[in-house]
Amino acid sequence: MTERGLLNIISLIYLSFIVALIFGINEFDTVKPIVRATIRRWVKLLLALIVIGIIVYIWSGI
């Protein structure tokens, strides 16, 4: 795996976490619901991004 590929994957994980965290903070006022909403959104977002990544990978090989 190249350095740039690793950087892209780390960025994907970090930026999706940031998006989920900001939405969580905007939505709730206490720590517990923020953490719960953030993790739930983060996992969903990561799964969606992985699915998109797999589709793009398959298409690029055709």
Next chain:
Amino acid sequence: MRKEKSDKELTEQKIVECLLCWLIPGSGFLLKKAYVRGAVLFAIIMVTFAIGVALGGGVIWPVWIPGTEGFNIVNCLTFIVQLGGGVPALISLASDLDLGLAFLRGREWRGVFDLASFYLLISGAMNYFVVMNFYDRYYNKRHRKPMEKTP
């Protein structure tokens, strides 16, 4: 007459606070004494922006006129969203001017420039959401839902 004046003052206050919240991410919450929320949002948005700049990203003025060389609608939209970063985004934009801020200029020749600019894009977009949330929480009575005490 008196109510009209107070409405005008309230409108001015809304505009000033939302503008401040845009320029300095999270600052609106600090004004409303929600210190933890303001500080956390400031830190998240600034760290994301700083990573983008460290990777060589920058806010670049796009070509606005359709039909001219270099015009790209995606670049224009990206620029608008990146400006959501407030003062840091404006400083990055000003690095093109001769103000001694050349070290903040986007390094387009680097391979990770697009990725770096994406960090700025996310930080700007998140700050727009924060400004909208600030407005909703403190001024938009129609959409206000019962919330627990803000930390």
